[in-house]
Amino acid sequence: MLKRYQRNIKSINKLSFALLLLTAPFLQAKEVAVRLTELQIKNQQQQTMVNIDKLFLAPDITIEKIQYQCRGAVALYPTHHCQQAELAFDLQQNRLNLTGQVFYDAVTQLLKVDAVDNNDTLVLSYDSRRQRQDVQLKELPIKQWLPPLFKPIKDNLKAIVNGMIGVSLEQGVIASLNPIRFSGLDYEHSDDLIALGLEGQVTFNWDSQQQTVTAALAIDQGEALLQQVYIDFFEFPLQLSVNINLGGDHYDVNWQLTHDTAFAADGDVTFNEFFEIGSWQGRLEIKDSTLFNQHISNSVLEIYGFSKNQAAGGFLLTVTGQHNQIEHVTVDFNDFSFSNQKRKLAITALNGDIDWQWQQTSQPSNLSWQSLILSGLPVSEASMNFNLSEDEFSLYGRHQFPVFDGALVIQRFTVNDFFGNEPAEVKMDAEIEPISLRPISQALDWPELAGQISGQLPGMVKSGNVIEFAGTLHLSVFDGSIRFKNLSMERLFGVAPVIAADVDINLLDLALLTMTYDFGLITGRLSGNINQLRITNWKVDRMDATIYSVKTKASEQTISQKAIENISAIGGIKGAISRTFLRFFEQFKYKKIKLSCKLHNSVCQIGGLNNHDGRFTIVEGGGLPKINIVGFAREINWDVFIGRLLNASYDS
Amino acid sequence: MKSWYQPGILLGFLLVTACVTINVYFPAAEMESAAEKIVRDVLQEDNQNTEPVDNPQGFYNKQPKSSFLASINPLNFIIGRAHAQPKADITLSSPAIDAITTRMKQRVNDYLRDYLNQNVVGFTNDGLVEIVNIDQLDLKQRQAVKKVVADENRDRIALYREMAIANDHPEWEDQVRQAFVKQWIAQAQSGWLYQDNSGRWVNK
Numbered sequence: 107m108l109k110r111y112q113r114n115i116k117s118i119n120k121l122s123f124a125l126l127l128l129t130a131p132f133l134q135a136k137e138v139a140v141r142l143t144e145l146q147i148k149n150q151q152q153q154t155m156v157n158i159d160k161l162f163l164a165p166d167i168t169i170e171k172i173q174y175q176c177r178g179a180v181a182l183y184p185t186h187h188c189q190q191a192e193l194a195f196d197l198q199q200n201r202l203n204l205t206g207q208v209f210y211d212a213v214t215q216l217l218k219v220d221a222v223d224n225n226d227t228l229v230l231s232y233d234s235r236r237q238r239q240d241v242q243l244k245e246l247p248i249k250q251w252l253p254p255l256f257k258p259i260k261d262n263l264k265a266i267v268n269g270m271i272g273v274s275l276e277q278g279v280i281a282s283l284n285p286i287r288f289s290g291l292d293y294e295h296s297d298d299l300i301a302l303g304l305e306g307q308v309t310f311n312w313d314s315q316q317q318t319v320t321a322a323l324a325i326d327q328g329e330a331l332l333q334q335v336y337i338d339f340f341e342f343p344l345q346l347s348v349n350i351n352l353g354g355d356h357y358d359v360n361w362q363l364t365h366d367t368a369f370a371a372d373g374d375v376t377f378n379e380f381f382e383i384g385s386w387q388g389r390l391e392i393k394d395s396t397l398f399n400q401h402i403s404n405s406v407l408e409i410y411g412f413s414k415n416q417a418a419g420g421f422l423l424t425v426t427g428q429h430n431q432i433e434h435v436t437v438d439f440n441d442f443s444f445s446n447q448k449r450k451l452a453i454t455a456l457n458g459d460i461d462w463q464w465q466q467t468s469q470p471s472n473l474s475w476q477s478l479i480l481s482g483l484p485v486s487e488a489s490m491n492f493n494l495s496e497d498e499f500s501l502y503g504r505h506q507f508p509v510f511d512g513a514l515v516i517q518r519f520t521v522n523d524f525f526g527n528e529p530a531e532v533k534m535d536a537e538i539e540p541i542s543l544r545p546i547s548q549a550l551d552w553p554e555l556a557g558q559i560s561g562q563l564p565g566m567v568k569s570g571n572v573i574e575f576a577g578t579l580h581l582s583v584f585d586g587s588i589r590f591k592n593l594s595m596e597r598l599f600g601v602a603p604v605i606a607a608d609v610d611i612n613l614l615d616l617a618l619l620t621m622t623y624d625f626g627l628i629t630g631r632l633s634g635n636i637n638q639l640r641i642t643n644w645k646v647d648r649m650d651a652t653i654y655s656v657k658t659k660a661s662e663q664t665i666s667q668k669a670i671e672n673i674s675a676i677g678g679i680k681g682a683i684s685r686t687f688l689r690f691f692e693q694f695k696y697k698k699i700k701l702s703c704k705l706h707n708s709v710c711q712i713g714g715l716n717n718h719d720g721r722f723t724i725v726e727g728g729g730l731p732k733i734n735i736v737g738f739a740r741e742i743n744w745d746v747f748i749g750r751l752l753n754a755s756y757d758s
Numbered sequence: 759m760k761s762w763y764q765p766g767i768l769l770g771f772l773l774v775t776a777c778v779t780i781n782v783y784f785p786a787a788e789m790e791s792a793a794e795k796i797v798r799d800v801l802q803e804d805n806q807n808t809e810p811v812d813n814p815q816g817f818y819n820k821q822p823k824s825s826f827l828a829s830i831n832p833l834n835f836i837i838g839r840a841h842a843q844p845k846a847d848i849t850l851s852s853p854a855i856d857a858i859t860t861r862m863k864q865r866v867n868d869y870l871r872d873y874l875n876q877n878v879v880g881f882t883n884d885g886l887v888e889i890v891n892i893d894q895l896d897l898k899q900r901q902a903v904k905k906v907v908a909d910e911n912r913d914r915i916a917l918y919r920e921m922a923i924a925n926d927h928p929e930w931e932d933q934v935r936q937a938f939v940k941q942w943i944a945q946a947q948s949g950w951l952y953q954d955n956s957g958r959w960v961n962k
Contacts, residue, residue: 336898
């Protein structure tokens with residue numbers, strides 16, 4: 107018996123039992139238009155066979171090359187009961203072979219199928235009285251069964267799943283009945299967009315009529331690298347839920363990614379039919395910065411040179427954009443604290459909002475903190491109001507940032523074009539209200555300094571890693587002054603930070619200076635200049651310095667025995683005076699003191715008065731007894747020189 | 759007959775010699791020698807502590823460290839001393855350069871040599887390092903490589919700038935970098951990856 111049909115399912119009543127037998131596991135078709143091609147039925151002595159070439163169930167589901175076979179001569183009508191049924195068909199380019207029992211009652215329209223596939227990975231339990239049919243997944247490699255939606259990532263994705271899914275063909279819904287356990291989930295997009303060995307649970311619902319997919323994954327094993335972000339899911343388990351809507355020619359994706367305590371993120375994104383990104387928005391709420399930093403942000407910041415960071419508190423970040431362009435960013439800090447000891451950077455109790463918009467004027471931003479440490483210098487509790495629009499930053503009005511007993515006062519500060527390749531245009535009008543030098547020198551671990559620093563900084567230019575300041579910093583120290591001109595900073599928070607300046611020293615009181623450092627009293631006044639001073643890693647690297655005494659009417663020029671001993675000790679001579687009769691004199695008059703040092707390559711080209719023939723005079727005596735200190739070596743190792751200078755003052 | 763043109767030649771000679779053009783050239787050969795020494799130092803396999811040895815001379819530093827470099831400039835032999843540039847004393851050391859190269863040396867011994875041996879990382883044609891192939895590493899190591907490469911490149915960029923500044927010519931930064939490009943590649947071990955001028959990665 108061989109018949110061929112090619113027509114609508116509703117018109118083939120006589121053969122409907124056979125057809126239903128085939129289609130029922132997939133569709134309890136009443137209203138749904140189902141179309142088939144090339145139906146063949148054979149009922150012979152040894153076996154019963156039904157073949158269908160193609161069965162169109164839904165837009166995305168076509169079953170091809172369907173073969174139903176029952177061993178032996180088994181009645182087809184009015185009931186069909188097959189103990190050893192075999193069903194094979196192609197679904198999504200996979201050949202599925204099932205074996206099991208089939209029972210069909212044409213009168214009651216009851217169909218029951220209990221079958222398992224050849225690999226023992228799919229167990230099918232069908233009962234036409236139920237709305238939902240169950241499929242058990244046993245160690246099923248998921249790759250070939252992913253819905254067409256996953257086509258773009260299908261080739262690089264694999265996983266094994268265990269669990270139970272329910273199929274409601276009438277509604278066109280496939281959903282997990284209980285959380286499905288997945289393991290060995292690998293996805294490799296590129297060398298640094300990759301997940302390996304993910305394990306966890308997933309619940310999902312795929313509605314083929316509504317064209318929606320919702321899925322919730324809890325990942326508690328495995329690891330992933332998302333460009334610079336590395337996640338170990340065993341230590342930092344995450345929950346991801348995704349909701350995908352196929353609205354005509356585009357996909358709307360809504361997602362949430364959360365950790366129990368550390369953070370919660372969510373967002374929406376639209377893709378076109380070619381999976382190109384359209385408009386999008388995201389939100390990240392850091393609830394526990396300590397945990398988030400430990401597992402996520404610290405290792406990212408390490409790549410940017412900030413390692414061993416500490417963080418606490420939280421913040422909320424929102425970002426919206428179109429295609430690859432970020433359009434709007436807001437950050438809301440909530441008692442956020444961050445510190446990096448190596449870079450001498452810290453902020454505590456940071457609160458406030460930042461608003462940034464592209465091609466729009468942003469809302470005013472405000473930040474306040476309890477304490478801030480920049481390059482080791484503490485700024486006390488303060489707040490700042492500013493606007494950050496496109497590539498422009500401007501501070502609103504006058505701001506006072508307290509530093510120890512003084513302050514940095516900024517009247518005006520604007521930066522234009524800070525995203526550009528050209529040097530950013532900075533307009534600044536700032537001054538330093540007098541700050542005591544003693545706490546500054548302590549904070550920076552420098553030899554203790556007395557006096558005050560103040561100054562005007564009317565401008566600033568940033569070019570690459572270099573920030574150049576216009577104006578002059580004024581240090582009122584030792585009853586005289588030191589002026590820093592041409593001040594610049596380089597890689598302030600980076601590799602080998604540099605501060606460079608030209609320095610004028612004007613009429614310092616030598617008595618105060620030498621008493622402060624317990625060097626041995628020298629009276630008189632000291633002036634000089636340090637040109638092209640360059641301090642690298644907080645150590646003097648280069649300079650062309652000259653200091654000399656200046657005779658004034660008000661001061662006498664004397665030098666104590668101790669000072670002479672210490673100056674001599676710098677040259678490696680111990681007890682220069684104490685072994686001579688001059689030890690009976692406490693102090694001596696001098697006519698002039700001069701010392702110069704051209705430091706380059708850790709070597710100081712030293713000089714003083716009357717430089718000739720490799721000798722120079724540091725101290726030229728006056729009166730009686732006359733004492734001169736003369737140097738002979740013109741090149742001095744700088745570290746040794748500084749070591750001896752500091753030893754001289756500290757030993758004393 | 760001779761008497762009239764002799765003063766003419768003399769005058770012409772004076773006119774020619776009176777036109778003085780001062781050209782300041784980048785001392786390519788010297789800088790390459792300096793780069794050669796620094797690169798050798800950084801790439802040197804060394805398990806010992808690299809603390810600088812104390813100068814036994816103590817206080818006095820009589821010998822400028824790099825003066826010999828100028829004397830081996832081949833240009834001096836070709837052009838002749840009269841027309842050669844003044845000897846360029848290339849500074850190889852400053853607190854910044856020393857700090858940077860010490861870190862680089864430590865990094866080579868701790869991580870970078872292994873990455874170079876495994877062809878994970880190669881030398882680029884602009885004097886930096888770049889990740890070439892990390893698929894043999896586990897994911898945590900892949901992230902670690904990114905940090906090592908970023909740290910190394912920050913140090914290298916700072917080194918080129920500090921070399922130019924230490925030699926009183928900040929504008930030489932690019933040329934210094936070029937001198938180093940040649941040396942990184944020249945001193946790369948056999949099998950290491952480097953980028954040729956066209957940007958292609960090749961094994962040495």
